[in-house]
Amino acid sequence: MIQYPKKRMPGCFAAMSSREKWLYSYIFTLIKFHISISGFPMKLSSITIDFEQALISSIKESFPNQRIIGCFYHLNKSLKRKAKALGIYKKKEASELRNKTDQIIKRIEKLCYKIDDLEVEVANIEKEFIESESLMKFINYFKKTWLKYFRDNTLNYSSIEERRYRSNSMLEGINGEIKKFFKDKGVNFMWSDFILALQNLYKYFYDDIIACGNKPVVFRSKAKILEGESQKTNWKWLRNWVN
Template sequence: MKTCSATIKTNSDFNVIMNETSHSHEPLNTTEVEIKMQMEKCSKAVQENVSDPISKIFEENMASLEDRGLDLIKKLPALNSVQKMLYRKRNKSIGARKSTFAFEKILFADYAHGKTRILIFADNELKKYMATCKKFYMDGTFKVCPKPFYQLYTIHAELGSSQEYLNVIPVIYALLPDKKMSTYELLFQIIKSQITEWDPNDITVDFEVPAILAIRSNFPGVKITGCYFHFNRSLWRKAKALGVCKTQLGKIHVKLCAALSHLPSELVNEGWLYVMEEAPNSNCVTQFNDYFVKTWLENSVLADTWCTFRQMNKTNNVVEIWNGHIKKIY
């Protein structure tokens, strides 16, 4: 209590009370004290571990109190009641300033023709990376997209990553009415009309065919790399649907197929022949192999996209993580 004048005096070893004065209030609620102490630890943690999500830090700190009884659990604060406070403490610790902007300054383009409407947003300070960077990541998310739009599509630029640190930031945000090739082409053309220097060498996407075709149409010669996570997940989903994963040999076969992604593109066919020589002799594996050939080896759109050889970052997860943060805020 701030108004309490109680004091206690001990010896130098803190094991003998020399003098004390009484408290001027009722005993404090120990439950509230415990929660307050834990919140102080949580506040300290969000300032020290700036790369960890605040929601994760909060949950970890509160978890230590959840087994202390129902009375205490009922009094635990909800994340949404303390989230702003925790963000303020983190921002203060890293010297982040509150951002203010006008709508006109981030509106990159507002396209409207017939029933087609596209809104594109970009910060003036970040647009320069579209002209100077050569590696980009692209992806769309749907759950956070406001009506009448269909998806929020983002373009992220890589600003000099290393094996230890991935430095990728979102630079373009676009609200699109659908996921047609013509819409993606229009998006890229609008951006190129204002940033004529945009000339990427390498673009990582998932295996969305309309987006890949639009990229090839607008950037001839660009290297398109599909996300290894999506490639691997697609193989396992198909394998499980066909029953390939019911045996250990079947699982090994799927792993070998997924590993082909790490070979140089000129060695993929040779690697596939090796995998076929070792393949289990079963109807479900034969069906899986037919799927692999049709979808990944002989598909005119995807055949050259799933090789991740010498790619420092083989996935689109950095964009997926960003999408996840947007969903939490929305």
């Protein structure tokens, strides 16, 4: 993300053929090179990412002095996805199990802000729900998959003042729209479409950034922005990008 006084925009996009560590490292090398010759100052206070191991490993090597922050959005979605995979919401006692699972998820998420309570709270959760086989499977999944990120402070938000640094949901939203944009094109997809769509997206951000600070934000449909059209609509989702 490129941070302006009151606005943000994506710094770059990379169309990748795989998610291997070497490819991430190569892309980071290119990014650092182009920034170095552009004269644009790169000041990284932290890097917010999802929990892909190849990406984490590459970032640690490419930006060894930067703090890595785990994405709150991905934590929440992964916990709920696992609960569904375990069939917790499909059982006869689904309503009660779902409520208890949601309680556990909320307690886990609160630990992101109260990391000092981690070990005690995890022990309390286990003790409270030990009689439920389904819930214990869910708790054991959390301990095996996520506890390490709390212990190494990747999921420690206690010192993070600005909410936007705790999640990369804005970028996920943009990527989702781009994927949908090209899926709709189907067999008619061309790489020139990809370049043009990104040009239109950046033009939208650029026009908004250079606009007067008191000028009302114009919201357009997601598809219209990628198409480069100027039809106005109430795009509430975009408020998180530009406010």
